[in-house]
Amino acid sequence: MKRWWSPLFLWPLLGACSDPLHDDAVDALGPEQAGVRKGPYHRPGQPCLTCHGGEGPAGFEMSLAGTVYAHAGSNAGLANVIVRVVDADHRTYETRTNCAGNFWVPASDFQPVYPLRAAVTYGTRSRVMLTPVHREGSCSACHAAEPGPNTPGRVWVLADSISAPVQTCPRGEGGD
Amino acid sequence: MTSARRLAFSLAGTLLAASACSGGTGIDSEELREPSSRDFAPVAETLVLHCGTLDCHGMAGRNLRLYGASGQRLDPKDVPGGRETTAAEVLADYRSTIGLEPEVLAEVFASRGAGPERLTLIRKARGTENHKGNKPFPKDSNGDKCLVSFVAGAVDVASCNNSKADP
Numbered sequence: 001m002k003r004w005w006s007p008l009f010l011w012p013l014l015g016a017c018s019d020p021l022h023d024d025a026v027d028a029l030g031p032e033q034a035g036v037r038k039g040p041y042h043r044p045g046q047p048c049l050t051c052h053g054g055e056g057p058a059g060f061e062m063s064l065a066g067t068v069y070a071h072a073g074s075n076a077g078l079a080n081v082i083v084r085v086v087d088a089d090h091r092t093y094e095t096r097t098n099c100a101g102n103f104w105v106p107a108s109d110f111q112p113v114y115p116l117r118a119a120v121t122y123g124t125r126s127r128v129m130l131t132p133v134h135r136e137g138s139c140s141a142c143h144a145a146e147p148g149p150n151t152p153g154r155v156w157v158l159a160d161s162i163s164a165p166v167q168t169c170p171r172g173e174g175g176d
Numbered sequence: 177m178t179s180a181r182r183l184a185f186s187l188a189g190t191l192l193a194a195s196a197c198s199g200g201t202g203i204d205s206e207e208l209r210e211p212s213s214r215d216f217a218p219v220a221e222t223l224v225l226h227c228g229t230l231d232c233h234g235m236a237g238r239n240l241r242l243y244g245a246s247g248q249r250l251d252p253k254d255v256p257g258g259r260e261t262t263a264a265e266v267l268a269d270y271r272s273t274i275g276l277e278p279e280v281l282a283e284v285f286a287s288r289g290a291g292p293e294r295l296t297l298i299r300k301a302r303g304t305e306n307h308k309g310n311k312p313f314p315k316d317s318n319g320d321k322c323l324v325s326f327v328a329g330a331v332d333v334a335s336c337n338n339s340k341a342d343p
Contacts (some may be wrong), residue, residue, distance in 0.1 A: 088310075088343075114309075114310065115309075115343075130246055130256075130257050131229045131230075131246045131247070131256075132229065133229070133231060134229050134231055134232045134308075134309050135231050135232060135308055135309065136230075136231035141231065142229075142230040142231055147255045148252070148255065149248055149249035149250070149251065149252050149253075149254055149255065149256075150230065150234075150235075150236070150248045150249075150256075151230065151255075151256065152255055152256045152257045153255070
């Protein structure tokens with residue numbers, strides 16, 4: 001007799017391979033913002049590596065990523081900010097924020113050896129991160145929106161006295 | 177058996193079990209001695225600087241939970257990067273450190289720091305035990321001397337201070 005039903009026994013094993021903590025972290029991010037598709041402009045301020053850290057669901061894997069804001073307490077991401085990191089092996093990687101303030105380091109390009117140091121520069125203005133990063137690739141995992149005892153607040157680059165250019169992102173860009 | 181007698185037996189059993197538990201682990205708590213908190217400030221400063229960032233031991237969920245100026249803050253009104261590490265944070269760091277393995281710490285302390293690698297704290301710092309943060313204090317580095325001197329009961333303040341300049 002053909003045991004056509006035997007693969008059914010594998011289903012519980014497949015289910016056992018998922019990580020409920022990771023699944024919960026992905027679910028906690030909520031839906032996409034209205035009018036912004038998955039892609040380089042989506043979800044500013046969220047912990048990018050939750051989905052892009054290699055465990056999915058996003059296919060494009062990043063080793064570091066985040067969002068840089070114009071001012072402390074601002075909700076406006078700032079474009080053309082240069083983000084520089086130097087890892088424990090003294091290797092430097094440099095990238096630039098897009099119109100949403102988002103930046104990322106493709107995992108295929110650079111896998112930092114921790115601890116690493118980071119700095120952001122906009123024009124002639126720079127801010128250097130006070131402490132090294134020891135393990136977390138998502139900036140917003142530590143840099144939450146509101147400053148508090150467990151977070152210094154968002155990554156920002158300009159003093160309040162310096163105005164930031166008004167910028168908009170093209171809508172409907174795809175990619176995952 | 178009447179319900180009153182059943183209740184009496186039940187109470188007696190509960191009391192017997194409770195008295196059996198009160199014996200604990202057999203370790204006399206009077207014998208557990210630990211290094212003093214008096215000189216812990218430079219040790220705390222070293223630990224917070226090298227281990228207490230928000231993505232490592234500057235997190236509430238860690239066994240070794242550190243508070244300080246460059247990491248998580250004890251006072252909800254403080255922010256990381258704000259005012260200097262407070263005395264309350266130093267005390268919280270001390271309690272966290274000595275609470276990791278109190279029995280082993282007591283043994284190392286009693287032997288004046290001999291065999292410090294009996295402590296997970298030292299092994300993790302030296303990287304001789306798997307540690308996501310690699311080896312922040314290799315053997316005989318300033319940070320290592322600082323930690324080892326603390327568990328031996330005589331803080332090497334100079335090494336602690338020198339460790340601030342180490343990567």
